[in-house]
Amino acid sequence: MMKTPDSAFAPPQIITGKARLAGVLGWPVSHSRSPALHNYWLRRYGIDGAYVPLPVRPEQFEAAVRGLQAAGFRGANVTIPHKEAACALADRLDPSAQRAGAVNTLVFEEDGRIRGLSTDGGGFVASLEAGGLPVPASGRALLLGAGGAARSVAAALQDRGVQVSVTNRTQARAESLAAVLPGLEVVPWEAWEAGLGAYDLLVNTTSLGMEGGPDPMFRPSLKAASRALVVADIVYVPRLTPLLAEAEQHGLKTLGGLGMLLHQARLGFREWFGQDPVVDAETEATVRATF
Ligand code: ATR
Numbered sequence: 481m482m483k484t485p486d487s488a489f490a491p492p493q494i495i496t497g498k499a500r501l502a503g504v505l506g507w508p509v510s511h512s513r514s515p516a517l518h519n520y521w522l523r524r525y526g527i528d529g530a531y532v533p534l535p536v537r538p539e540q541f542e543a544a545v546r547g548l549q550a551a552g553f554r555g556a557n558v559t560i561p562h563k564e565a566a567c568a569l570a571d572r573l574d575p576s577a578q579r580a581g582a583v584n585t586l587v588f589e590e591d592g593r594i595r596g597l598s599t600d601g602g603g604f605v606a607s608l609e610a611g612g613l614p615v616p617a618s619g620r621a622l623l624l625g626a627g628g629a630a631r632s633v634a635a636a637l638q639d640r641g642v643q644v645s646v647t648n649r650t651q652a653r654a655e656s657l658a659a660v661l662p663g664l665e666v667v668p669w670e671a672w673e674a675g676l677g678a679y680d681l682l683v684n685t686t687s688l689g690m691e692g693g694p695d696p697m698f699r700p701s702l703k704a705a706s707r708a709l710v711v712a713d714i715v716y717v718p719r720l721t722p723l724l725a726e727a728e729q730h731g732l733k734t735l736g737g738l739g740m741l742l743h744q745a746r747l748g749f750r751e752w753f754g755q756d757p758v759v760d761a762e763t764e765a766t767v768r769a770t771f
Contacts, residue, residue, distance in 0.1 A: 490523035490766075493530070499708065500529035501552065502752040505544060505566075509535045513767050514557055517745055520766045521757040529667025529753050541565045543750035545586065545594070554752035555587040557745075563628060570596030579635035581660065581706055582628050585748040597751075601636025604683075604714065610743065610759065611735050613710050615642050615681065622646075622672060622679045625686035626653040629714055631687055642681070646670040676704040684713045689721035697722055702730050713737050717771060738764060 504514045510533065518531035534556065536544040541562050548556060560564040566583035567573065577583045583596035601750040604635055615621070621637050623630050626648035634644045638661060645665040648654040658664040667675060676682065682705075693715070699722035702711070707739035711727035716737035724734045742759045749755045757763075 481733065490520055491526065492525045493519060494526065494528045495530050496528050498528055500527070500554050500753055501532075502529070502554050502556055502748070503532040503548070504557040505532045505534045505536045505541065505562055506562060507535060507537050509533045509559065511654065512559060513741065513770055514559075514745060516770045517742065517763070517767050518749060520556075521749055521755075525753075525755050525757065527667045527753050527755060536562070538562065538565070538736065542569060545569060549588050549592070549594070553588060555585065555748065557748055558584050558586060564694060567596055572596070574598070575633075576602060576750045577636070579639070580628075580632035582632065584703070584744065585751070587748075595746060596701075598632050599744040599747045601632035601634070601639075601738070602747070603742075604633045604740045605640060605710075606712050606743040606746075607739030608712065608735060612735055612739060612741060613712075613735055615640055617641055618643065619680035620645065620678060621681040622667065622676070624648070624672070624682070624688070626650070626657045627685065629663070630685040631657055633683060633714070634664060637681075638663060645679070654771045673701045674704055676709065677706050679706070679709060681710045681712065684715065684721070684723055687715065689713060689723050690715040691717045699723060699726050702726050702732065705730060705732060707731070709733075710735065714740055716741060719768075738767065744765065 504512050515531055515533050518759050519644045522529050563582035574597045577596045577598040580598035585597040586597050587595040606617050620643045623646045637644050645667050646654045647667040647669050654666045657704050687693035689696050710733045712735040713724055714737040715721050715722045728736045
């Protein structure tokens with residue numbers, strides 16, 4: 481049940497005739513926490529602006545984007561299933577989007593061109609750093625999954641000098657990922673638990689362990705982990721996934737998925753509304769209150 485974020489956290493929103501506008505395009509989009517997050521920041525910083533959910537069917541995606549541009553929007557976030565279409569539509573891609581093969585943030589430039597960014601992977605790395613768990617320089621990371629989230633996290637980790645391995649139920653998909661991200665190692669799905677001792681960071685990029693997902697009870701063995709392993713999950717419902725609970729039981733450091741959601745939003749907010757927003761306990765509590 482979605483609740484309105486606690487209004488005690490920030491003053492009322494200002495929306496005048498000059499308001500700056502942005503939103504999130506998705507299908508469906510009703511689950512998105514981005515409106516709660518961005519409007520909280522707008523209230524917190526007293527910015528004249530609004531951020532709205534934009535439910536758009538795949539076949540209407542381009543028309544919707546052109547319409548938003550025509551209506552003076554500053555840009556938009558893009559979520560499932562539009563991230564690849566957004567990549568194709570953008571006139572200019574930041575290196576992050578080129579590497580991720582997807583776009584989650586569109587910026588409408590004043591000259592009419594559209595710039596595409598991918599902030600998911602950078603958001604993940606920022607949340608590790610904010611959690612006091614910086615990626616070890618030339619350390620090793622193992623990613624579970626080979627979908628779009630895996631690609632952006634893998635690219636962002638590689639960009640910081642981390643040696644990244646990927647394991648996926650369907651190995652061919654992991655191999656396709658290795659073909660576009662040179663240096664990526666593929667580990668067989670059946671072998672990753674036993675080989676865990678070689679890694680500094682384990683990241684679940686799948687929906688395994690997610691409430692309502694394919695396997696909410698996903699709780700792999702971490703017996704082979706080194707004592708220094710950091711275990712991260714991009715799933716944020718529930719807050720403590722079975723994987724993270726298992727890690728805690730082994731005394732390992734853990735990171736939940738909400739930080740990635742919060743940090744990936746910062747860059748778009750800065751582009752559209754001209755302010756670098758903070759991610760702190762109040763920000764997290766505001767978004768948590770919507771679950
Ligand atoms: P996204 O692009 O958001 O990452 P996705 O492309 O659907 O989402 O990827 C989902 C990931 O979860 C994939 O790595 C998928 O594995 P497959 O490529 O083998 O399908 C993984 N996944 C989903 N359900 C799974 C299950 N029951 N067991 C193991 N992996 C699963």
